Amino acid sequence: MKTEGGNCPDAPGRRLLLGHLPAAMLDPVGFFESTRTADPLVRVRLGSLNLYLANEPETVHRLQIDGEAFERGRFFDQLAGHFGRPPIALDGAPHAAQRRMLKPAFNKGSVLSHSEMLRRNAAGLAESWRAGPMPDVKQQVADYTASCVLHGLFGGDLSQGEIHDIQRTIHLVALRLLPGTLLPAALGALPVPGKRELNSALLRFRSLVARMIAERERQQSAAGHDVLDALLRAGVGDDGARLSPAEIQGELLILLFAALETTSTTLSWALVELASHPRTAHPLYAEADRLATQRAAQPSYARRVLQETMRLHSPILFTRRARHAVELDGVRLPAGAEVGYSPRAMHRNAAFHPDPLSFDPYRPSLDSAHGPRGAFIPFGIGPHRCIAEHFAMAVMAAALTAIASRWELALPANAEIVESPSSLPEPKTVPLLLTPRRRESLENQRAARGLAAQPEDAHQPIGAAWRG
C-alpha cells in the first residue's frame, strides 16, 4: 500500500533539518525554477511544511480546474491575514456568486467602454517621455497602470496622492507575501520589520474606501459602471444580503493586489524585452501606424508581445490545498496537503517552449491550440481564472501602441537589466533609449482620415489624464 506522499521524490537541494527552506528563502526565483525536474510531482520541504509541486501540464491544469478537490492554499491564507476573506477570496458557491456579480464589470463591453480613458492615459504616458536615454521609466509605467486600474475600480474619484498611497500599500503586501507563503505557520506569524507601516497603510486604505462608500450612499449614486458601484449594488448568498463595508474594502484590496503589480510588472518587462530585441519591436511600430488610421482594428501583435512577456516573466508559485485525500501523479496526498506549481518553471520548460529563454512573440506555443493544456496559462484557468484578463490586456496593449507610435525603443549603452526577486520577479529599473518615430507621417495619416490632432494627445501628466 502506498504511504501518503511517501513515494514522492524531493525537489533538488534538500538540506538536513530545514530541508529546502534556506534555498527557497535565499534565492526563491532560482529555487522554484530548479524544482522543474523529470519527476511529475516533487516534494518541497520547508521546515515542517511539505509543498507538493506539479511539473506536468496536465496536472497543473487539473489543479486549476478541479475546484471539488482543490481549494485556495497558503497564498490566500497570507492575503487573508491582510485583507480578510471577502467572497472573491473564498471557494465554492459564495465565490462563484461573487464572480458572477463582478464579471460584467470586466466583460468585453465594459472594457470597450474604457477605451477612450485608456487611449488618453496611454497617450499621456508616451507624450511625457523625452528623446534620448531615460534611466528608469518603471515608476511612470506603474503610475499609468494604477491610473487605469483605479479608474476601472473607482471611476475618477481619487487624488494623485491617494493613488500613490494605494500603490505603496499593495507593494508592501506583495513584499511580505512570498516569505509568509513559504514559512511554516509558527514562523510566518512572528513579527517582522515593516509590519507597523503596512498596518497603517491598510488602515488608510480602509478609511478611504469607507469615505467613498459613504459619499456614494449620500449621493445615492451607486448606479455607475465602476467596480465600487457593482459592489455596492451586489447581493450575495441566497438571502441577497448586501456586502458589508468591511467586505467591500476586502474585495477591493484583493482586486488591487491582483491587478497593480501584475499589470505594471508585465508592461515593464515588455518594454525591456522590446528594447533589448529591437527586431521584435518592428512589427509593433507597423501595427501602431496601422491602428492610427484604422481605429476599429485590434492590436494583435501587441498582444503577442504581452503573451510572450508573460511567458518569460511569470509568478514563481501558485498554491492550492487538497480538500480531501487525492492521488496526484501516482502519489497519495492527505486532505489538507499543500500543492501548487511554478508558472515560471512551466513557462520556461524547453519541452513545451523550445529555446525558452529567447524572446519570440511569434512562438507557436503561445497559441492555446498548440501544446498540452496547462503548459501556458498566464491568466490561469478554471474557477479562479483571472476575472480581468480582457481589461489587463487592454491596459497594456494601449500603452504599447501609444509608445510604439511615438518612440523607437532601444537600451541605453551599458544598461544592465537586473531582476529583483518577489512572487512576480520584476526588473529593478527600466532604462530606455528613445528615438522619435516619424511623427510627421502620423500627422499626415491623421489628416488623411480627417482627424485633427487630438487634444488628449497633448502632453499631460498621468494624474491629470485619468481624471477625465
Ligand code: HEM
Ligand atoms: C498582466 C496582468 C495580470 C495577470 C498576468 C493576471 C493573472 C492572473 C492569474 C494567473 C490568476 C489566477 C490565480 C490562481 O489561479 O490562483 C488571476 C486571478 C485573478 N485576477 Fe488577474 N491578472 C492580471 C491582471 C488583473 C487585473 C488588472 C485585475 C483586476 C482589475 C485582476 C483580478 C484578478 C482577480 C480578482 C483574480 C481572482 C479570480 C478568482 O479567484 O475568481 N487581474 N489573475
